[in-house]
Amino acid sequence: xxxxxxxxxxxxxGCTTYLVGVLLSKxxxxxxxxxxxxxxxxxxxxxxxxxxxNGAVSFQIGIGxxxxxxxxxxxxxxxxxxxxxxxxxxxxxxxxQVKKVLLHEIxxxxxxxxxxxxxxxxxxxxxxEETWYWDAVHRIIQxxxxxxxxxxxxxxxxxxxxxxxxxxxxxxxxxxxxxxxTFELISYRKKKRWGSSRSIDENSVIKxxxxxxxxxxxxxxxxxxxxxxxxxxxxxxFGIRGDKAEELSACMNDIKCESFDEWLIFASNQGTDDxxxxxxxxxxxxxxSVIIEGxxxxxxxxxxxxHVIFSISDEASSVDCAAYEPTKQFRDVVxxxxxxxxxxxxxxVRKEPFTVNVEKLEIKACATIYEKVENPVCPVCGKHMxxxxxxxxxxxxxxxxxxxxxxxxxxxxIIQKGIYEVPVCARRHLSKPLxxxxxxxx
Numbered sequence: 187x188x189x190x191x192x193x194x195x196x197x198x199x200g201c202t203t204y205l206v207g208v209l210l211s212k213x214x215x216x217x218x219x220x221x222x223x224x225x226x227x228x229x230x231x232x233x234x235x236x237x238x239x240n241g242a243v244s245f246q247i248g249i250g251x252x253x254x255x256x257x258x259x260x261x262x263x264x265x266x267x268x269x270x271x272x273x274x275x276x277x278x279x280x281x282x283q284v285k286k287v288l289l290h291e292i293x294x295x296x297x298x299x300x301x302x303x304x305x306x307x308x309x310x311x312x313x314x315e316e317t318w319y320w321d322a323v324h325r326i327i328q329x330x331x332x333x334x335x336x337x338x339x340x341x342x343x344x345x346x347x348x349x350x351x352x353x354x355x356x357x358x359x360x361x362x363x364x365x366x367x368t369f370e371l372i373s374y375r376k377k378k379r380w381g382s383s384r385s386i387d388e389n390s391v392i393k394x395x396x397x398x399x400x401x402x403x404x405x406x407x408x409x410x411x412x413x414x415x416x417x418x419x420x421x422x423x424f425g426i427r428g429d430k431a432e433e434l435s436a437c438m439n440d441i442k443c444e445s446f447d448e449w450l451i452f453a454s455n456q457g458t459d460d461x462x463x464x465x466x467x468x469x470x471x472x473x474x475s476v477i478i479e480g481x482x483x484x485x486x487x488x489x490x491x492x493h494v495i496f497s498i499s500d501e502a503s504s505v506d507c508a509a510y511e512p513t514k515q516f517r518d519v520v521x522x523x524x525x526x527x528x529x530x531x532x533x534x535v536r537k538e539p540f541t542v543n544v545e546k547l548e549i550k551a552c553a554t555i556y557e558k559v560e561n562p563v564c565p566v567c568g569k570h571m572x573x574x575x576x577x578x579x580x581x582x583x584x585x586x587x588x589x590x591x592x593x594x595x596x597x598x599x600i601i602q603k604g605i606y607e608v609p610v611c612a613r614r615h616l617s618k619p620l621x622x623x624x625x626x627x628x
Contacts, residue, residue, distance in 0.1 A: 187246065187247050187248060187274060187275055187281075187284075187309060187310070187311055188244060188245075188246050188308075188309070188310050188311070188312075188313055188314075188359045189209075189244060189245055189246075189247065189284075189288065189307075189308070189309050189359075190242060190243070190244040190306075190307070190308040190309075190354075190355030190356060190357075190358045190359040191205065191206065191242070191243050191244070191288075191292065191305070191306070191307055191308075191351070191355055191358075192242035192243070192305065192306050192351035192352070192353070192354030192355045192358065193242075193303060193304050193305050193306060193350060193351030193354060194292060194295065194296035194297065194303065194305045194351070195296075195297055195303065195420065196297035196300035196302060196303045197300075197302075197418065198297065198300060198419060199297060199380070199381065199418070199419045199420055200295065200296065200297040200303070200420060201374075201420040201421050201422055202241065202242070202243050203224075203226055203241070203243055203372055203422070203450065203452065204295075204372075204374055204420075204421045204422070204448075205243075205291060205292065205295050205296070206224050206243045206245060206450070207224075207258060207260035207261075207265070207374070207448060207450045208260060208261060208291055208295065209287065209288060209291055210224065210245065210258075210260060210265050210450075211260040211261040211262075211263045211265065212261075212287050212291070213247060213284060213287060214263065214265070214266070215263075216280060216283055216284065216287070217280075218247045218248070218249075218275060218280070218284065219247060219248060219249060219250030219254075219266070219268045219271075220245060220246070220247060220250070220257075220265065220266065220267050220268065221245075221246040221247060221248050221250055221267070221268050221269075221270070221271045222245075222246055222267060222268075222269070222453070223245075223257060223267055223369070223431065223451060223452060223453035224243060224244070224245040224450065224452050224453070225243060225244045225245065225358060225361060225363075225452060225453045225454065226241050226243055226370060226372075226452040226453075226454045226456070227241065227242050227243070227244065227319070227354075227357065227358040227361045227454065227455050228240060228241050228323075228454070228455055228456055228461075228615040228616050229241070229242055229322045229323050229354050229357055229358075230322065230323055230324065230325065230326065230461065230473065230475070231461055231475065231534060231614050231615070231616060232472075232473040232474065232475060232534045232535065232536075233326065233473065234473070234537075235302055235350070239615050240354070241354075241615070242322075242351075242354030242355055242357060242358035243358060243452075244355065244358035244359045244361070246271070246313075247275065247284070248271040248272070248273060248274050248275055249271065249272045249273040249274075249275070250268025250269075250270065250271060250272060251268060251269075251270040251271060251272035252268055252269040252270045253269070254266040254267060254268050254269075255267050255269075257431070257450065257451040258448075258449050258450030258451055259447065259448055259449060259450075260374075260448050260450060261448070262447075265450060274311060284309075285309070285342070288307055288309075289307070289344065292305055292307060292346065293346075296346065298346060298347065303347070304345075304346060304347045304348045304349060304350040304351055305345075305346040305347070305349075305351040306343065306344070306345055306346070306349050306350065306351025306352030306353065306354065306355045307343060307344045307346075307351075307352070307355060308336065308341055308342075308343045308352055308355040308356055308359060309341065309342040309343065310336075310339060310341040310342070310359065312339075313359060313360065313362075314339070314356060314359050314360040315360060316360050316361070316362050317360070318335070318356055318357055318359075318360035319357050319358075319360035319361040319362070320460075321357070322353060322354065322356070322357025322358075322360070323357065323455070323460050323461050323616075324461065324463055324474065324475070325471075325473070325474065326473050327353050327357075329348075329349065329350055329352065329353060332352050332353050332356050333352070335356070336352070336356065343355075361455060363453065363455060365458075366455075366458040366460070366626075367453055367454065367455060367458065368402075368427055368428065368429055368453075368454050368455070368456050368457045368458065368622075369427070369428055369429070369430065369431040369434060369451055369452065369453055369454060370425050370426065370427045370428075370434075370451070370452050370454050370456060371425065371426045371428075371431075371434035371435065371437070371438055371449060371450070371451045371452075372422055372424075372425045372449065372450055372451075372452065373422070373423045373424055373425075373438060373446050373448070373449040374421045374422060374423060374446060374448040374449065374450075375421055375422070375423045375444070375446055376444075376445065376446060376447065377421070379444065380419065380420075380421055381419040384415055384423060384424075384443075384444065385443055385444040386412060386414075386415050386423070386424060386441065386442075386443040386444070387441070387442035387443060388405075388410075388412055389442075390440060390441050390442035390443075391404055391405050391412050391414060391441060392405055392407075393440065394426075394437050394440040394441060397440070398428065398433060398436075398437050399433075400428045400429040400430045400433050400625075401426055401427060401428035401429075401433065401434070401437060402427055402428065402429075402457060402619045402621055402622055403427055403457070403610050403613060403619055404426065404427075404610075405610065406609050406610035406611040408514070408515060408609055409514055409515075409609055409610075409611050411609075411610065411611040413610050413611060414426055414441075423443060423444070423446050424441060424443065426438060426441075427454070427456055427457060429622070429625070431451050431453075434451055435451075455616065456615045456616060457615075457616070457617070457618050457619060457622055458616065458618055459532075459616065459617065459618040460616060461475040461534075461614075461616040462475050462476060462477050462532055463475065463476050463477070464476070464477045464478075465477065465478055466478065466500060466502065466503075467480060467498070467499070467500050467502065467503040467504060467505050468500075468502045468503045470505060470535050470540075470542070471535060472535050472536070472537035472540065473534075473535060473537065474534070474535045475532075475533065475534045475535070475616075476531075476532075476533065476534075476535060476542065477530060477531070477532050478498070478500075478505070478530070478531050478542065479500065479528075479529070479530045479531075479550075480498035480499050480500040480504070480528075480529065480531075481498060481499055481500070481525075481526060481527065481528055481529075482496060482497070482498055482523050482524060482525050482526060482527040482529060482553075483497045483498060483499040483504055483525065484496055484497035484506075484525070485523070485524060485525055486520050486521050486523050488517075488521070491510075491511055492511035492517070493508055493509070493510045493511055494508065494509045494517045494520045494521055495507070495508050495541070496520065496523060498529060498531060505540070505541070505542055506539070506540070506541045506542070507531055507533070507541060507542045507543075507544050508536075508541045508542070508543055508544065509544050509608075510543065512611075512612045513544070513608040513609070513612045514608075514609050514611070514612060515609065516544075516547075516606065516607070516608045516609060516612070519547065519601060519606045520544065520547065522599070522600045522601035523549075523601065524552075524553055524555050524597075524599075525553065525555075526553025526554075526555070527549060527551065527552055527553050528549075528550040528551040528553075529547060529548060529549055529550060530547070530548040530550060531544055531546075531547060532544070532545055532546035532547070532548075532617075533545045533546070534614075544608075545607070545608055545613070545614055545617050546605065546606070546607045546608070546617065547605070547606045547607075548604070548605045548606075549601060549602070549603050549604060549605075549606070550603065551603065552599050552601065552602065552603060554596065555596070555597040555599065556594040556595065556596055556597060557594065557595060557597045558591070558592040558593065558594055558595075559592070559593055559594070559595045560592055560593040561573065561580060561592045561593075562580050562589040562591070562592045562593065564582035564584070564585050564587050565587060566582065566585040566587055567582065567584055567585050569582065569584065571583075571587070571588075571589055579591070580592065605620060605623075607619065607620050
């Protein structure tokens with residue numbers, strides 16, 4: 187039996203992953219087993235009504251088979267995961283008990299008083315087709331589409347308020363992740379500390395990062411930012427992401443921080459680039475995440491607020507691209523671009539203004555640029571000529587001789603071919619860090 191949940195949190199608090207931990211601790215008491223890992227699935231990061239990270243959760247339960255693994259501790263109980271399922275839950279009374287637990291905990295824990303919190307709960311015996319995951323991560327799905335699909339599948343679902351959360355819940359259940367996946371260990375604060383400042387030793391995070399071989403995005407060494415620690419008033423203390431679940435528990439023990447008792451490991455699509463679609467500039471649509479290729483057609487300019495704007499063109503069209511102030515020193519790479527450079531842009535399409543917000547940049551070819559270093563010398567009197575105006579050439583005031591251009595020198599380009607990414611502190615959940623790309627290629 188698959189269970190999917192989404193949209194229970196808000197910007198003021200709550201956490202759907204914590205809710206899952208509470209649910210698993212209570213469902214285990216019914217004699218039902220968790221099969222595999224619970225899943226934290228990040229969906230389309232450009233959805234305008236998302237709460238925080240647009241993450242939905244799902245998990246599979248049944249009668250387990252094989253040797254269980256401890257993957258967390260919640261509400262005073264160890265959370266165990268079975269590698270295989272022996273049987274579905276066939277007892278209808280037991281299914282009803284599971285439903286009762288689900289509904290009670292969502293109603294108790296979800297931030298239902300918040301306008302933008304609209305939870306959805308989905309339960310199905312058979313995992314959904316993976317196409318629903320790809321739709322949920324690539325585009326805006328209308329709720330009517332999901333209601334129609336779930337009804338055809340005879341799935342059990344419940345909507346809270348406008349029920350928009352059934353979209354993410356369905357997409358989360360449909361994730362398979364065989365092409366790529368990561369894990370995240372999330373630790374949770376003691377309830378009395380929710381909403382207060384977190385206490386995590388920065389040096390211990392740095393040491394953990396240096397000693398772990400398969401984790402990523404723990405610490406931003408340039409901006410001195412502890413990235414495992416959120417800054418919202420949610421129950422999460424820290425989250426460590428990595429390629430292997432087995433390494434995360436040891437990393438957790440290396441962190442010096444305020445005391446905590448609860449933690450849980452999730453399988454995830456974080457750090458996979460699943461949100462990106464290859465597109466032409468002509469075919470760009472708002473709220474997509476895309477990979478586009480073209481030539482720099484307008485030099486980067488810095489506008490008020492520190493944002494850097496430039497344009498790229500292909501054979502048919504052009505579009506503005508933006509590196510916003512939160513991307514910090516990444517903007518220095520963007521400022522180094524010039525007309526004629528061939529680039530690939532990775533980023534999300536904003537509706538207003540219609541721009542591509544850059545999260546990664548590949549410079550495929552650097553144009554040869556010449557710059558004027560000296561006004562031309564008059565061949566008659568030997569004095570430097572004066573400019574006639576922008577792009578109008580030069581003239582000798584005395585001899586009236588003309589020249590089209592001054593003395594030119596090839597510009598020394600600071601940037602080079604290669605892939606550049608925004609710093610850790612500005613990275614989206616779904617963006618694949620270059621360190622993961624190198625591991626997979628190496």
